[in-house]
Amino acid sequence: MRIRLVPTLAALYYAAMIFFVTYPGYVPFDRIRPFVLGMPFSMFWQVLWICGAIFVLAGVFFWEQRRRADAQGSGKRGSSSSQAGGE
Amino acid sequence: MERWVIVTLVTASYLALSLVIGWVSGRKASNTVTGYVAGDRDFGLLVMYFVMGAMMFSAFAFLGTPGWAYSRGGAAFYVFSYGLLGFAPWYFLGPWVARVGRRFGYVTQAELLSDRFKSDLLSWLIAVVSIVAFVPYIALQMKGAGIVFNAVTDGKVPIWIGAAAAYAVVMLYVLKSGVLGVGWTNTFQGIFMLVIAWTLGIWLPNKLYGGIGPMFERLAELRPELLTAPGLDSSGEPWGWGAYSSAIIVSAIGVTMWPHLFMKAFAAKNDNTIKLTMVFYPTFLLFLLPLYFIAFAGVLFDPKPVSADFILPHMILNTNVAPVVIGLFCAGALAASMSTGDAMLHAAASIYVQDFHRKLFNRGLSDHSRRTLIRVVAVIVGIVAFFIAVTTQMSLVALLLAAYGAIVQLAPITVVAFFWKRATAAGAVAGLVLGSITTLLLYLNPELRPFGLHEGIVGLTVNCSALVVVSLLTKPAAAEHVDAFVETSRLAD
Numbered sequence: 001m002r003i004r005l006v007p008t009l010a011a012l013y014y015a016a017m018i019f020f021v022t023y024p025g026y027v028p029f030d031r032i033r034p035f036v037l038g039m040p041f042s043m044f045w046q047v048l049w050i051c052g053a054i055f056v057l058a059g060v061f062f063w064e065q066r067r068r069a070d071a072q073g074s075g076k077r078g079s080s081s082s083q084a085g086g087e
Numbered sequence: 088m089e090r091w092v093i094v095t096l097v098t099a100s101y102l103a104l105s106l107v108i109g110w111v112s113g114r115k116a117s118n119t120v121t122g123y124v125a126g127d128r129d130f131g132l133l134v135m136y137f138v139m140g141a142m143m144f145s146a147f148a149f150l151g152t153p154g155w156a157y158s159r160g161g162a163a164f165y166v167f168s169y170g171l172l173g174f175a176p177w178y179f180l181g182p183w184v185a186r187v188g189r190r191f192g193y194v195t196q197a198e199l200l201s202d203r204f205k206s207d208l209l210s211w212l213i214a215v216v217s218i219v220a221f222v223p224y225i226a227l228q229m230k231g232a233g234i235v236f237n238a239v240t241d242g243k244v245p246i247w248i249g250a251a252a253a254y255a256v257v258m259l260y261v262l263k264s265g266v267l268g269v270g271w272t273n274t275f276q277g278i279f280m281l282v283i284a285w286t287l288g289i290w291l292p293n294k295l296y297g298g299i300g301p302m303f304e305r306l307a308e309l310r311p312e313l314l315t316a317p318g319l320d321s322s323g324e325p326w327g328w329g330a331y332s333s334a335i336i337v338s339a340i341g342v343t344m345w346p347h348l349f350m351k352a353f354a355a356k357n358d359n360t361i362k363l364t365m366v367f368y369p370t371f372l373l374f375l376l377p378l379y380f381i382a383f384a385g386v387l388f389d390p391k392p393v394s395a396d397f398i399l400p401h402m403i404l405n406t407n408v409a410p411v412v413i414g415l416f417c418a419g420a421l422a423a424s425m426s427t428g429d430a431m432l433h434a435a436a437s438i439y440v441q442d443f444h445r446k447l448f449n450r451g452l453s454d455h456s457r458r459t460l461i462r463v464v465a466v467i468v469g470i471v472a473f474f475i476a477v478t479t480q481m482s483l484v485a486l487l488l489a490a491y492g493a494i495v496q497l498a499p500i501t502v503v504a505f506f507w508k509r510a511t512a513a514g515a516v517a518g519l520v521l522g523s524i525t526t527l528l529l530y531l532n533p534e535l536r537p538f539g540l541h542e543g544i545v546g547l548t549v550n551c552s553a554l555v556v557v558s559l560l561t562k563p564a565a566a567e568h569v570d571a572f573v574e575t576s577r578l579a580d
Contacts, residue, residue: 014172014175017168017171017172018172018336021167021168021335022168022328022331022332022335022336023328023329023331023332024328026316030161030315030316031315032307032311032314032315033307035300035303035304037299038298038299038300038302038303039299039303040303040307040314040315042161042164042314042315042316043161043164043314043379046164046167046168047167047373047376049167049168049171050167050171050369050372050373051369053171053175053369054366054367054369054370057175057178057362057365057366057369058366060178061359061362061363061366064362
């Protein structure tokens with residue numbers, strides 16, 4: 001099976017998230033200061049991962065759309081299209 | 088006019104509007120089970136987004152999680168994490184589920200799994216587990232609605248009348264319009280509670296402390312222990328990292344497996360609808376922020392609420408807010424309760440008929456009779472849940488946790504259904520039963536848990552082992568059927 005770059009990166013994002021919002025990855029970021037947007041850093045850290053997830057999933061979505069358009073547009077160009085989405 | 092009268096009038100207007108929207112929205116659905124249960128597989132992005140979002144934002148999210156933030160501080164941050172992790176797999180799982188649903192005509196999770204494994208036993212088991220989990224959950228939603236109504240009207244409207252009024256409306260639009268009623272009212276209710284929560288969440292800290300930043304500055308000085316994870320446990324002692332972390336993992340798996348999520352995936356118009364819903368879904372989680380702000384605003388506020396769960400209505404009632412705004416807040420809380428309760432009521436009735444009644448008593452039931460039966464069962468489930476809501480006390484949380492534990496155990500079966508063709512019916516049943524029993528035993532006897540691990544994680548380990556071993560020992564299922572199932576799931580539209 002060919003490894004598809006963008007979905008793999010998305011999966012890695014979530015794997016990293018599991019590490020960074022639980023023990024022990026959260027510990028260094030689980031602090032009150034600095035305040036960001038009025039929130040303690042520990043709370044902002046959670047918001048950051050949520051916002052990141054929106055961009056990651058949007059990236060996967062657009063990559064898929066483009067890949068499908070490529071596949072329809074120019075017949076079989078599977079290998080080049082998998083690079084097209086790699087940001 | 089007295090305050091409670093204005094509050095009641097505003098709330099009643101909201102209920103009337105919900106009813107109109109729910110009633111009118113069902114007109115377009117076809118007179119079939121697919122029309123009633125899966126909206127003719129024609130939900131667009133807007134409705135899908137609010138169905139998924141509002142469904143997860145229950146009365147518990149509106150009252151319970153701010154209660155956690157208020158009394159346990161950073162412990163409440165775990166909700167952000169499990170909400171995000173629990174929904175992410177649906178970006179991929181959703182389209183697979185929807186495709187096999189279109190091809191083989193499934194409208195429930197149990198239909199999908201029992202047909203993949205060709206096992207009626209599996210269908211009954213999943214139906215029983217789902218319904219046992221749903222009924223107390225609906226009861227909690229009803230009770231939440233009644234409690235809020237009671238609190239904001241200064242006790243003038245008894246809990247049972249508030250719950251009955253809100254759920255009479257739900258019952259009417261679920262009976263009339265099926266999932267379309269659920270979809271369009273959730274859209275209305277979702278927008279409504281988002282606006283209310285953000286407005287109050289920013290306004291209240293401003294009024295009391297001069298802003299969100301200054302509020303947290305005060306808290307950092309006086310109650311710093313509340314501002315970091317894992318926060319405190321229910322008795323006010325520091326909570327452990329192990330419990331915090333494993334609660335995230337188990338809750339995330341549980342959320343992914345909720346049967347009504349599958350049912351809504353079957354209702355999606357196409358793959359892109361589900362995928363885009365999942366792209367935008369995390370924005371719904373940010374909706375917890377204003378609720379947490381209100382809860383944190385309550386920490387240094389006097390007087391104190393009677394219980395932590397009351398922190399939101401308590402803050403609204405004690406800060407000189409205009410009665411109309413209190414009414415809108417009450418309506419927002421009812422919206423949170425109803426938008427979860429309606430989906431569960433509809434799901435419980437559909438699952439009973441599709442996966443239990445039809446397979447056990449009467450296989451040849453016509454489409455028309457099934458639709459009628461789903462409505463009858465919805466009424467019965469509603470009445471039973473209402474009875475539980477107004478009579479029982481805490482014991483139903485235990486029942487809920489036990490059933491939720493069993494729902495988590497559906498995860499391995501669902502994964503192998505799409506990935507491991509060699510998995511057999513016997514393996515699936517063995518995994519589900521042994522996993523659920525293990526979870527229940529460890530829940531009841533916490534001292535038996537190895538290394539203090541969450542009972543759900545131990546249950547999943549037993550479940551996976553049984554699933555693999557028993558599958559390998561039994562005869563493989565007919566290859567044609569399994570191939571068709573797995574290949575269909577991977578085909579794009």
